[in-house]
Amino acid sequence: MEISENEKRRAVNLIWNAARDYDFDPDFKVYDAEGRAELYWNCIIGAVHRHYDWDKTAAMFRSFRGTENQLTYENLAWLGLENAAFLREKRDRPALPYLREHFARTVAALPAEAEPPVQDRLVRAHFLRALGQPAPLSPEDAAMLDALEFGPEMDTDQMIARTLTLFTDRLGYHPAGEGQKEEPEKERGFFLPFFRWGRKGKGAPPELRPVRSFGIGLGEHTDEYGGEALDQSHIRVSFAKYTAQTDEGLRRYIVSCFGKPMYDQRQTRELERSYCTGNHRDCHLHFTRGEPDELPVKGYAVVQRRAAEEQEKRNRAYYEENLARNRAAIDRLTSRLRNTMLTQLETTAVKSSAGRLVGGRIWRGVYLNDNKIFEKDLRGDAGNLSVDILLDASTSQIHRQEIVSTQGYLIAESLTRCGLPVRVYSFFSMSGYTVMNLFRDYGETGDNANIFRYVTNGCNRDGLAIRLAVGQLKKTDCEHKLLIILSDAKPNDVLKVETGRNIYRDYTEDTGVADTAAEVHQARLNDISVVCVFTGNDEDLPAARKIYGQDFSRIRHLSQFADTVGALIQNQIRNL
Amino acid sequence: MLDFLRSEGVSPAILSEIEHYRNFYSVGDAVKSRVPSPSYDYYGREVWEQAAAALLAGENLLLVGPKATGKNVLAEGLAAAFGRPEWDISFYINTDAASLIGTDTFENGRVTLRRGPITRCAEEGGFGILDEINMAKNESLAVLHATLDFRRIIDVPGYDRISLSDATRFIATMNYGYAGTREINEALASRFMVINMPIISEDNLKKLLTRQFPTLKPEYADQFAGLFQDIRKKCDSAEISTKALDLRGLLAAIRLMRGGLPAAQALQMGIVNKCFEEFERQLVADLITVRLTGDLTTAQLFAD
Numbered sequence: 001m002e003i004s005e006n007e008k009r010r011a012v013n014l015i016w017n018a019a020r021d022y023d024f025d026p027d028f029k030v031y032d033a034e035g036r037a038e039l040y041w042n043c044i045i046g047a048v049h050r051h052y053d054w055d056k057t058a059a060m061f062r063s064f065r066g067t068e069n070q071l072t073y074e075n076l077a078w079l080g081l082e083n084a085a086f087l088r089e090k091r092d093r094p095a096l097p098y099l100r101e102h103f104a105r106t107v108a109a110l111p112a113e114a115e116p117p118v119q120d121r122l123v124r125a126h127f128l129r130a131l132g133q134p135a136p137l138s139p140e141d142a143a144m145l146d147a148l149e150f151g152p153e154m155d156t157d158q159m160i161a162r163t164l165t166l167f168t169d170r171l172g173y174h175p176a177g178e179g180q181k182e183e184p185e186k187e188r189g190f191f192l193p194f195f196r197w198g199r200k201g202k203g204a205p206p207e208l209r210p211v212r213s214f215g216i217g218l219g220e221h222t223d224e225y226g227g228e229a230l231d232q233s234h235i236r237v238s239f240a241k242y243t244a245q246t247d248e249g250l251r252r253y254i255v256s257c258f259g260k261p262m263y264d265q266r267q268t269r270e271l272e273r274s275y276c277t278g279n280h281r282d283c284h285l286h287f288t289r290g291e292p293d294e295l296p297v298k299g300y301a302v303v304q305r306r307a308a309e310e311q312e313k314r315n316r317a318y319y320e321e322n323l324a325r326n327r328a329a330i331d332r333l334t335s336r337l338r339n340t341m342l343t344q345l346e347t348t349a350v351k352s353s354a355g356r357l358v359g360g361r362i363w364r365g366v367y368l369n370d371n372k373i374f375e376k377d378l379r380g381d382a383g384n385l386s387v388d389i390l391l392d393a394s395t396s397q398i399h400r401q402e403i404v405s406t407q408g409y410l411i412a413e414s415l416t417r418c419g420l421p422v423r424v425y426s427f428f429s430m431s432g433y434t435v436m437n438l439f440r441d442y443g444e445t446g447d448n449a450n451i452f453r454y455v456t457n458g459c460n461r462d463g464l465a466i467r468l469a470v471g472q473l474k475k476t477d478c479e480h481k482l483l484i485i486l487s488d489a490k491p492n493d494v495l496k497v498e499t500g501r502n503i504y505r506d507y508t509e510d511t512g513v514a515d516t517a518a519e520v521h522q523a524r525l526n527d528i529s530v531v532c533v534f535t536g537n538d539e540d541l542p543a544a545r546k547i548y549g550q551d552f553s554r555i556r557h558l559s560q561f562a563d564t565v566g567a568l569i570q571n572q573i574r575n576l
Numbered sequence: 577m578l579d580f581l582r583s584e585g586v587s588p589a590i591l592s593e594i595e596h597y598r599n600f601y602s603v604g605d606a607v608k609s610r611v612p613s614p615s616y617d618y619y620g621r622e623v624w625e626q627a628a629a630a631l632l633a634g635e636n637l638l639l640v641g642p643k644a645t646g647k648n649v650l651a652e653g654l655a656a657a658f659g660r661p662e663w664d665i666s667f668y669i670n671t672d673a674a675s676l677i678g679t680d681t682f683e684n685g686r687v688t689l690r691r692g693p694i695t696r697c698a699e700e701g702g703f704g705i706l707d708e709i710n711m712a713k714n715e716s717l718a719v720l721h722a723t724l725d726f727r728r729i730i731d732v733p734g735y736d737r738i739s740l741s742d743a744t745r746f747i748a749t750m751n752y753g754y755a756g757t758r759e760i761n762e763a764l765a766s767r768f769m770v771i772n773m774p775i776i777s778e779d780n781l782k783k784l785l786t787r788q789f790p791t792l793k794p795e796y797a798d799q800f801a802g803l804f805q806d807i808r809k810k811c812d813s814a815e816i817s818t819k820a821l822d823l824r825g826l827l828a829a830i831r832l833m834r835g836g837l838p839a840a841q842a843l844q845m846g847i848v849n850k851c852f853e854e855f856e857r858q859l860v861a862d863l864i865t866v867r868l869t870g871d872l873t874t875a876q877l878f879a880d
């Protein structure tokens with residue numbers, strides 16, 4: 001069973017809420033047997049954080065790691081914490097006893113095993129007691145359970161001391177060193193059998209490694225109890241879907257490869273919440289200006305950065321090589337656009353029944369009862385058009401990097417010379433992240449050369465990139481908005497799209513094209529004009545047509561660039 | 577209203593100034609109906625004192641704060657406390673000079689000025705509530721500069737200049753603090769005294785609930801106030817949007833509970849369903865589930 005991103009978020013939200021601390025990074029979450037966030041237990045985890053010293057309890061749990069009875073210790077320690085946190089928290093939260101009762105009933109309803117291990121016996125008895133039912137236990141077990149059911153008056157140190165004494169006396173626990181056996185990394189913390197009566201089938205599937213059964217459901221130990229134990233060196237990208245630990249590792253990897261983020265984590269979460277929905281659920285976002293992170297880089301990130309620098313040199317060299325032709329193209333494009341703007345975007349006065357009085361029309365009011373003797377200006381000045389340029393930076397463009405960067409630069413420079421606000425991004429996707437690299441923002445008129453930093457990587461989730469660009473455009477004050485996309489119209493990404501319950505399709509070909517077309521349509525419904533400068537091959541023309549309709553043009557040779565793109569943008573300006 | 581301020585502990589000196597102001601400026605019969613009688617009270621002595629002192633000194637006010645901080649409740653409360661007619665002017669992207677000041681129109685064979693709300697408010701000595709002032713373009717608001725600063729005039733080309741009545745004040749509100757909001761420029765901001773509206777505290781929210789619903793049992797007033805704080809924390813940490821952070825919705829839900837609807841259903845309508853995204857609804861529903869049991873009835877919630 002796979003635990004969905006939403007349920008993970010839900011679990012962590014429950015914990016934050018009970019902890020009243022959204023900075024807390026819970027490394028342990030609980031799900032029910034169906035993989036849904038468990039209401040009661042996640043509240044308890046939050047309550048433990050709120051009422052007790054989390055660092056000390058985390059240190060206690062770490063001391064269990066690698067011991068033979070790790071599972072027994074973990075379960076029984078949580079049982080004690082649950083009792084104590086429940087008694088403290090229920091004063092503030094009258095609904096908690098009901099949630100506990102509900103959980104206890106689920107435990108009680110499970111069939112009892114013939115010879116359950118000690119933790120199963122005690123946990124079952126504990127929750128039977130919570131229901132006020134008799135719990136048949138041996139006198140020894142009963143004494144242990146009594147000792148473990150901590151009262152609300154105990155503090156963290158007292159609870160830990162009593163827990164460890166109990167474990168040492170009754171279960172042969174040896175603190176630090178003795179009795180602990182070194183386990184290889186790959187076996188630690190995965191698939192440990194917990195309450196066997198709570199487990200379904202033959203055990204969790206391999207992808208749930210850090211998620212092992214807990215209580216009657218599953219517990220997700222994202223970093224084996226706390227930050228100190230976190231070891232990033234073994235992180236592999238393929239794990240990213242299943243644990244928060246690797247999520248963080250992947251995020252850092254993306255940052256070190258492609259530059260530090262423009263937004264802090266909170267803002268990024270906000271963006272992901274608004275944009276990564278529907279077909280793009282589970283996607284992550286990384287907005288960057290390509291500025292290197294201060295942290296030292298190693299491995300692939302070094303290679304990646306060096307390759308990007310090399311490519312920038314090649315892009316600039318390509319532009320310089322054809323300097324005369326490129327300058328001519330900029331001039332032609334600039335004058336074409338300027339003319340169009342002069343003729344199309346003047347303020348127009350319309351007659352109306354209120355506004356600026358036109359003396360010559362007053363007689364119409366008196367004799368013809370026509371109240372339209374005023375004029376009102378309809379705004380349409382050039383300052384009210386803003387243009388965003390989106391460069392597809394997926395690996396399918398790898399052989400055209402120099403051409404695409406030059407084309408992007410030509411358009412941006414011409415628009416800048418016309419005095420239009422321009423913003424330029426490139427986009428690509430990698431390991432579930434859609435990276436938006438901002439080369440230049442509206443006010444930065446002298447920074448068009450940053451576009452030469454364009455370099456290709458990974459896949460392209462065109463639909464999401466367009467959705468993001470449209471979202472950013474919607475925030476601008478300009479009345480008219482134009483989005484120009486330089487793309488080969490070949491959407492393709494590793495994260496699949498859920499088209500039905502548990503039916504997934506690759507984000508490529510028809511699915512990708514349909515999704516991108518839908519986003520373009522959505523943009524147009526929002527009064528944003530979208531045009532494409534098609535950079536791909538003949539066989540992809542039908543896809544481009546599907547996505548952009550009439551509004552794309554194909555550049556067969558750079559010498560025609562100014563005229564072709566000029567005509568395309570002119571059309572858009574005329575239609576504003 | 578003044579009794580309420582007294583009970584809130586507002587300084588007697590300020591209260592006597594307000595009384596003096598009320599006695600000094602009369603209200604024309606034609607606009608008497610515009611003097612508000614608020615259904616909600618704003619709690620917070622300090623904010624009341626700051627706001628009243630600024631208005632007494634002849635300043636205009638800008639109330640800045642995120643959603644559900646009581647900006648409009650305070651603005652309306654101030655108009656009520658000062659006993660002035662109120663004009664509510666909502667700002668939007670296409671707000672322009674004509675829609676604020678007025679525009680020429682043709683009536684009975686004559687060109688006349690159709691007076692806009694700002695002009696009316698200025699002439700009648702009213703309190704103008706400029707709601708969401710940051711939603712308008714700064715350039716459109718330049719026309720208000722002379723109105724809002726020491727000149728206190730409105731100059732409409734082709735007509736006499738209109739001087740503001742001495743009693744006229746403007747109170748602008750501005751939503752700020754969450755992503756996606758816009759700023760106003762310095763020229764405009766310098767014409768206001770600015771109050772950063774504090775987030776309503778749990779205690780004040782409890783007071784508000786108990787005043788609105790005198791029979792609500794205190795332990796449940798605690799839970800509803802706590803729930804609202806839970807939702808706010810979730811918004812602050814950007815886990816959910818501010819759609820569910822809806823004080824009006826919470827009050828309406830409690831009103832429905834008073835009328836006999838089970839708590840779960842009332843909160844569903846008043847709060848949960850304000851979120852249109854499925855997952856967000858789930859998160860908000862979880863907040864409610866871990867605070868209040870689903871089967872709460874009117875008899876359990878209210879003392880009578």
